[in-house]
Amino acid sequence: MRLLARLLPCTAVLLVTCLLAGGGNRLPVAAQTLPAAAPYPGCEVQRLPAEAVGLLTGTETAFTSDCYLVTVPEDHFGPAGGRTIGIAAVKVHALSATPEPDPILILSGGPGMAIVADAEVDTAALLASEIQNRDIIFIDQRGVGQSQPALHCAEVDDFAAQYVLGSSVSDEAYMAAFFDAGGRCLRRHAAAGVNLSVFNSTQSAADIVDVGRALGYARVYLYGISYGSHLGLTVLRDYNAGGYIRSAVLGGIDDPETNILTFGSNLQERLARVFDACGSDDACNRAYPDLRTTFYNLLASLKANPRQIPYIDEVTGVNASVTVNDITLINAVFGLLAVTPTIPAVPGAIAAAAAGDPATLLFGIAFILSEYRGMDWGKNLAVQCSEVFQLITPREKDVAESEVAPAFHNWHLRFPESSPLMLDFCASTGIPARPASERLPVTTTVPALVINGIWDSFTPPASGFRVATRLGNVYAYTVPIAGHDSAAAPDPCVQGIVSAFLQNPSRPPDGGCLASLRVGWILPE
Numbered sequence: 001m002r003l004l005a006r007l008l009p010c011t012a013v014l015l016v017t018c019l020l021a022g023g024g025n026r027l028p029v030a031a032q033t034l035p036a037a038a039p040y041p042g043c044e045v046q047r048l049p050a051e052a053v054g055l056l057t058g059t060e061t062a063f064t065s066d067c068y069l070v071t072v073p074e075d076h077f078g079p080a081g082g083r084t085i086g087i088a089a090v091k092v093h094a095l096s097a098t099p100e101p102d103p104i105l106i107l108s109g110g111p112g113m114a115i116v117a118d119a120e121v122d123t124a125a126l127l128a129s130e131i132q133n134r135d136i137i138f139i140d141q142r143g144v145g146q147s148q149p150a151l152h153c154a155e156v157d158d159f160a161a162q163y164v165l166g167s168s169v170s171d172e173a174y175m176a177a178f179f180d181a182g183g184r185c186l187r188r189h190a191a192a193g194v195n196l197s198v199f200n201s202t203q204s205a206a207d208i209v210d211v212g213r214a215l216g217y218a219r220v221y222l223y224g225i226s227y228g229s230h231l232g233l234t235v236l237r238d239y240n241a242g243g244y245i246r247s248a249v250l251g252g253i254d255d256p257e258t259n260i261l262t263f264g265s266n267l268q269e270r271l272a273r274v275f276d277a278c279g280s281d282d283a284c285n286r287a288y289p290d291l292r293t294t295f296y297n298l299l300a301s302l303k304a305n306p307r308q309i310p311y312i313d314e315v316t317g318v319n320a321s322v323t324v325n326d327i328t329l330i331n332a333v334f335g336l337l338a339v340t341p342t343i344p345a346v347p348g349a350i351a352a353a354a355a356g357d358p359a360t361l362l363f364g365i366a367f368i369l370s371e372y373r374g375m376d377w378g379k380n381l382a383v384q385c386s387e388v389f390q391l392i393t394p395r396e397k398d399v400a401e402s403e404v405a406p407a408f409h410n411w412h413l414r415f416p417e418s419s420p421l422m423l424d425f426c427a428s429t430g431i432p433a434r435p436a437s438e439r440l441p442v443t444t445t446v447p448a449l450v451i452n453g454i455w456d457s458f459t460p461p462a463s464g465f466r467v468a469t470r471l472g473n474v475y476a477y478t479v480p481i482a483g484h485d486s487a488a489a490p491d492p493c494v495q496g497i498v499s500a501f502l503q504n505p506s507r508p509p510d511g512g513c514l515a516s517l518r519v520g521w522i523l524p525e
Contacts, residue, residue, distance in 0.1 A: 036071045037089075037214035043067030043146055045090055048120045056124040057095070057131065063120045064093040069148070070214045075198045076206035083195075086148035088140040089211050090119040096133045102246050103135035103217055104502065105208065107224030107231045109252075111201075112380035114145025126488050127223075129499045137215065141231070142207055143199045143379035149192070151199065151378025153185035160372035164365065165313060168306065168323040171413040178416055179425045182381050186429055189378050196431050199382035201438070205234040209244065221502060222248040225487055226458065227383075230254040233442040233467070240444040247447040247505035249498055251487025252456060253463040256439045260388055261400035261420055264412035267334055267457040268405055271295070274337075274455075277519065278347045284521040288347045295333075298354045299407055302326040309358045311365055315373065324361040329353060330411040332364030337455050340482045340489040344522045371417075384417070385426035390433035392423060441470040447505035448474045449498065453482030453489065455519075475501065475508045480517045493517060 045065055054060030067090045074083040091103070104127065108115040115122065119138040123131050130136065143151040159181035163174055190196055208231070212220045222245060224232035229250040236248060275292040278284040288294070303326035311322040336342045336349060353360035397420055404412045413419055448471050452464035461478045468476035477497060482489040487498055493513035500509035 035210040035214040037068045037211075038071070040067040040069040040088060040146070043069075043088060043090070044117050045119055046117055046121055048124055053124055057128045059095055059132070061095060063095075063123065063131070065120055066091050066093070067116065068215065070207075070211045072142075072207050072210045074195060076203055085142060087142060087207050087211055088116045088146035088148075089215065090116050090138045091215060092119055092123045092131060092136040092138070094133055094135050095131055100134045101217070102219045102221060103137050103212075103215075104130055104221045104223050105137045105212060106139065107208070107222060107228035107235075108139070108141065108144070109226030109228050110144070110375055110380055111141070111227045111231075111383040112144055112151075112375040112377060113227075114140045114376065116140045116146050125490075129495070130502060134502075137211070137220070139208065139211055141204050141379070143382065144376045149189070149194055151185075151189055151194065151376050151382065153182065153377035155181040155185045155188075156372055156375075156377045160369055161313075161316070164369055164372065165311065165318070165320050165322050168325075171410050172421075174414055175416070175419060175421045179421075182377055182425070183429065185378050186381060186431075194378075196378075196382045196429075197386070199379055200386050200434060201231055201234040201383060202238065202434070204231055205238050208235050209239050212244070219244055219246045221246050221505075222250075223487075224248070225251040226484060227254050229459075230256065236444040236446055236448070237442045240446050245446050247449070247501065249449045249451070249487055249501065250467070251451045252459045252484045253450060253452055253467050254459050255442070255463050255467045257441055257466060258459070258463055259392065259396045259400055260384075260418050261392065261397060262403065263415060263418035263458065264408045265400065265403035266460050267330070267337075268408055270337055270455055270457045270460065271333060274346050278521060281521060283523055284347055287521075287523045288351045291347050291350060294354050295350050296407060298350070299326045299329055302329055303410075307361075309361060311362060313369075314366075315369075322365055324358075324365065326407070327411045327414055328361050328364040328368075330364075330408065331368045332360045334457055335363065335367030337457050338484040340453065340479075340485050340491065343455050343481065343483055344519050348522050348524070380417075381426075381429070382431060384422070385429055385431045387434040387438045389422045389426040391436060391439055397423065442467070443470050443472060445472045447501075449487070449501040449505075449509070450474055450476040451479060451482075451487040451494070451497070452477075453479050453484060453486040455482065456484045456486065458484045475511075477511045477514060479514060481519050491517070
């Protein structure tokens with residue numbers, strides 16, 4: 001899922017001494033010189049007119065934002081003087097003429113999702129209260145978006161157009177086609193001179209610190225959701241001493257200890273919660289009686305008898321007849337549960353699909369297409385293969401497989417971010433596995449706000465609870481109405497908690513308002 005510099009008080013000559021004395025736990029060899037930031041004229045950022053800013057911030061003034069390309073070592077831990085790469089970053093300036101000195105640095109999801117182009121839009125939507133007095137920094141991580149090089153995979157785009165919108169094949173053939181596309185993409189980038197072994201979270205964490213330093217900030221706040229929370233934890237692990245990271249907001253927690261193969265069982269559990277909640281709500285139960293049976297009957301029907309429905313691809317404009325089946329329905333509910341505003345629509349979407357309305361299944365097609373098209377898969381595969389799939393133990397694989405119900409097994413195989421078939425593919429890429437220590441829990445005394453959504457199927461609340469037990473200075477909340485967007489949920493209660501923490505990380509934000517939050521299921525008129 002998507003989201004989102006004063007020099008350290010050291011001269012270039014004394015930087016190494018400063019860091020060793022408390023500026024970071026893991027010292028990059030190449031950090032002996034300060035990173036360079038230059039204006040990035042070719043950078044593309046969607047600008048918001050003053051009227052749009054005014055609606056969200058109450059101040060009808062257009063944002064001022066500047067884009068930079070920060071030069072960083074390709075390998076922060078290799079010999080000094082090695083090759084460099086460029087990290088794209090946008091600074092959205094605080095509206096105040098006298099802003100606070102410490103910016104909020106946004107870490108995007110994926111891995112592989114770009115955010116620089118949407119910096120102003122995301123600022124207005126997520127951080128309208130914070131932009132009044134604090135700069136917001138958005139970064140396209142190494143290998144992503146407008147950073148150089150960008151590890152985009154046109155091959156995966158072509159795969160999605162053919163296999164999501166066209167071909168109906170077995171799970172194994174589907175994933176073989178995805179692996180063929182992903183493998184060709186990785187080999188193309190490697191042939192162009194890209195060192196895929198350095199596109200990982202540890203290197204990206206060093207980039208994050210370099211960007212903050214290059215843009216002139218003595219301290220920064222971190223804000224990361226989904227993979228952004230994983231990267232934020234990596235930054236805290238490697239640079240948590242010396243006060244450079246003032247605090248961290250982490251949502252949709254993707255922690256190092258997570259077994260990524262559990263997406264299927266996570267979704268089963270979240271859906272069971274929907275069925276129970278609707279069944280215990282008189283109005284929802286009257287509108288959608290025995291929703292669990294309705295869902296599983298529809299799932300079996302679509303598996304036995306896939307349908308053809310017309311679909312207009314919003315990206316290409318192509319009008320095609322697409323095959324929809326049980327996997328399409330699961331993609332739809334998975335996508336609806338991911339984002340807080342669409343969670344109330346889940347019971348009605350299931351009932352409508354059972355009644356023959358194609359809208360839910362069309363959404364399932366659009367959701368999985370967005371998963372493929374919204375990611376720079378070269379970066380995603382480099383990270384996931386090196387530090388996730390190749391570190392999963394046989395025992396973890398067996399346990400995850402045993403917890404997936406037969407009705408979800410096909411979807412479990414086909415969803416590439418959590419498919420067990422990824423283990424063999426990743427072993428074949430030649431990308432070296434990261435040390436097993438990458439999966440150790442992160443501990444830090446940096447103040448952290450951990451927020452998870454109760455309906456999140458990507459990273460359920462257990463992930464947030466686990467991280468909260470490891471951190472030494474943490475405030476943890478579970479949002480009763482939120483999905484994977486959790487910390488970014490468009491609700492005044494949630495945003496008030498985040499804002500209060502950012503304004504004073506040493507004081508627990510008042511989460512009392514969470515107790516009154518309830519999902520208002522959308523009912524027929």
